[in-house]
Amino acid sequence: MRLSLSWLSDYLDLSGYEPSHIAELFTSLGLEVEECLSLPSIDEKVLVGEIIAIEPHPKADSLQVCQVNTGKEEPLTIVCGARNPRKGMKTAVATIGSVLPGGLTIQATELRGQRSEGMLCSADELGICEGQEGILELEDSCTAGVPLKQYIDTKDTVLTLSVTPNRADCLSYLGLARDLGAKIGRPLNYPSVKGIKEKASFKTKDFLGIRLASSVGCARFVGSLIKGVAVTPAPLWMQRRLHLAGMRSKNLIVDITNYLMLESGQPMHAYDARAIQGGWIGVREANKSETLQTLDGTLRQLQPSDLLIHDAEQPLGLAGVMGGAYSEIKEDTKDIFIEVAQFDPVQVRKTSKRLALRSEASMRFERGVDISQIPFVCHRAQFLLYQSLRHAGLDEELAIGDLLDAYPREKTRSRIALRLKRVRRILGLPHINLDTCIKHLMALGFELADKTEERMLFDAPLWRHDIIREVDLIEEIGRLEGFDKIPSELPRMVIQPNHEHMMISFGEKLSQCLATCGLSEVKTYPFHNLDWYKTLGLTEQHLLWPKIELANPLSEQMGHLRTSCVPDLLQAALHNRSKGGYSRGCRLFTITRGFFDPKQAAGFDQGLHLTQKAQGEKERIIEKKWFAGILDTPFMEKDWLRAAEPVSFFHGKALVEKIGGFFGLKNLSYKKPQAEQHPFLHPGASAVISYGPEELGFIGLLHPKVAKDFGFKKDLPLIFEMDMDLFHKASLDQKKAGTRAPARFPAVIRDFAFTLPQKVLYGEFKAALDAFPQRKHLWDAAIFDVYEGSSIAEGMKSFAISTSFRHSERTLTDKEVDQEVQDLTCWLEMQVSAVLRA
């Protein structure tokens, strides 16, 4: 809401308050001032001028040469391009040296050979208001030669306030004046309707009736017929004020309705009375398949929930949202009907939302208007119309009808009890007293109905739809007292054991571990493009195919919710490549959630929702936590110590093992993945990672075709993705398995080379080694060479293994070790055909 302080001072004495102070006060009341704009006066050198003669420009048809009296002996000669100058007209003259709001300095010039000693200005050029054609037309009573700013002072400050949706009343000058007045202790000055009731010369009901369909969403409908109006421009001061509010001036009638909406917060509508058929106007709900052409020219399809203003024949407007084109005020309109009403907030909201017609009026109806002031606002409209037409001398035919007031059930004010103890307790103000509470609430328009030492009863004003309970009154007291007056205290709390979900600190440690392992964290949007999943080679049947779609995505490409972080990381790696980071590689990780349909992924439930209270709990989307990473080539960039090292599967595996090791998870197993499960992985350089029977995730180079389709021009990145929940569970299981006491006595080290068939995987060899039944002192075994080549038989390979043997209480003898080695080699030969090389 834009608030002109000069306008505001009509309703509240602001003397002694600087604009910046007023802005601070509004902010401290909860009406945040977002912007504070000061507007300058019109330059002193802009004078009132009287056109005393006009001649056509000898060389240009579109220009005229005016002689303008500015109070000097000699008139000024000014060339003007506007159409409306006429002899005897009073207008604004920017004399030489004056500066206009746009920064233009007026100089003497020659226009097509004709000297011009100034400029005749439009309201637009002077910054008074917009959209006015031609030069400014001043009243005849203005004196030529007097600075214009004596008649029109544009000096002002305009505050832009952010009004929260609970404060319907503050979408008006009166509401804002009331709040500020309560804060600074000054009374509200209501605007005048003086004498207007007496001006009513006929009964509106003799011409028009009001029919409210019962149970329809209109609690009060006030109207008045006014005859013999002239559809002229509104007075300049009103245009100026509408302009400051950001509204365009249209004509006197429409401008008055907008002006009063700003003044009082009550939207209203004026109809051309010719358009109302059958002698009555009413409110009803729309019928199916009914249509209405609204003011903006659009034909609207209506629905039964829409509230309509209608007459005997047809709909006239969408109640509270927008008027109809047919009944709008036209240039030749003579008789008008003014409607001031209350409409049901929910119905207005539904209609305006559905039709995407959010207007100043609908916003106010949605939040709730003050039903008690409706007749007053209607009188104000009559008053302003009467004053304006009379001032302009256009009131000869004007005849004002009295007010029709359809108000079937008078709304009563709600009575709310307020306990002093509760005020003190909630606000933490132990010494606030009864009188202070009463003073604040009365200033805001609350009425004290009763009081005892401990309790007060207040009647809430009808413009405050947000006041329902005691705590709402407490907030008002806190607001006016000032939050800065409330002390800062720390609560006293009982020490209490915490039961924090283990996954929370696990997540924190995991991210630290990944960063320590050399990966940088990225955070990305979960809004995914379905095409990414197609590129990964996934189909609709795949578990990772995104099934959760947004109804209102930012764009079609961001329409689905993530199931996997692989697309995020591939995009991130590409982003890093494109930002010139290619030669440097990148190592990234993310910890985030994938979103799944509960029907497909029941086993994925990670128990994030703590309760099951709401409807639709069974259809709740399942959120699965992943941690995932990408290593893009080079793993290490080249430097003065070594050449660049391309990314290999084993860099990734080393990483996974390191992370596993950090959480005590050592026995991870790696198996070749199935192509249909992981079509995006390189079949020869990838693995599914398991702990026992549980699959924790996968790791591998990206499939060359997928890489190419995604935009990786060369070199395959390595990706891994792990189920955080299963990984965490596995790490807990591992801890139960116990740990080995540290070694105290020296080990005996023996290195061997085994020849074995090529098809035997190291994993199988290692499994055999781990299952060695005569194991007594074998402590550790590590492979340190894998060899295939000329010195070994075709179809065979060699593993070089370094073993260590230990006893927990003494040093082993060679003899003991020799025996165990012999048993071990026999066992390995039996199990995996591994023969000790000579």
Added chain:
Amino acid sequence: MHELLKRAEQLGSDFFQAAASLKTALSHHGLRASFQVEELRINWLGKKGHLSLLFEELKSVSKEDKPAVGKALNILKKDAEQAIEQLLQMAEQAELEAALNQKPLDVTLPVSSSSLQGALHPVTLMGHMLLDIFRRYGFTVYDGPEVELDYYNFSALNIPEHHPARDMQDTFFLKDRKNTVLRTHTSNIQIHSMLKEKPPIRLVAPGRVYRVDNDATHSPMFHQIECVVVDEGISFAHMKGLIDAFMKSIFGSSFKTRLRPSYFPFVEPGAEVDLQCTICRGKGCKVCKETGWLEIGGCGMIHPNVFESVQYDSEAYTGFAFGFGIDRMAMLAWELKDLREMFEGSGSYSQMLPVFPPSLAIS
């Protein structure tokens, strides 16, 4: 004098001469110094060394002479050993000096690529800092769903359907699932936690939230931390105190906070939390739009309607809740300019940042 003694005397003087000349030469031998001493030792005191051979001959010396000769030889041996020991110490010193005098490394050469440095995202870093602080205060950390049922995100929080307050947060809805939204705030945790626990409650819950908003200062995804305290006798003053305390822990004790009235349907009274501008320190600058204050979160006393929706006795218990933008705090702490840049997936973005923001160093 026994002949053996004479020879011993001769050998002794030969040894000490050799030792003396080695001594003067040691510093030149540098890295080989102790090897030279070892050579001398083997020559004279080794199994086949000159002195050891003399001892062999002692066996054949007559009984009467043996004590005297033996004693003399032993003295000689002891002296020689001492001399060797001294030489050895000198040699080690010489070696050390030689080693230290070798060509020093160019310690200014970089090790960037081999250091394999990783980093946490600024939002994660700020999140961890916040959790550290709240855990010290005795708070429990909660987690909750990001895709949420309408009830938890709105209705139970005193935001009924068709209420204008729903417009305050532009919400992402799911297709074909009427009651489900991407949560617009972490306040859904208030309902989940209070339905599960009985008072007293003190918890924090960090998490991602989503709103249909995408411009230079708004990202459709951002992060909040929710804090909830419910007990008997909790007041607005307590909320002020806690907010002030934790903001000071993050930004330094010289920073002020202020609360100004605002509206969030699930609290009453409700307030916006402003932090003194970290750039201009309250003087007024572009970042704070000349106000000297930065909006950083919302707070308020939990609305009795919310207590009633979780079957808490709103007469017996009072409480407060606040929610802060973690992204916003991270941006202020590390002086980051563009919110959306944080979510572009650039790894180098995280790497630029020190783990503790510079403003902390000031405090």
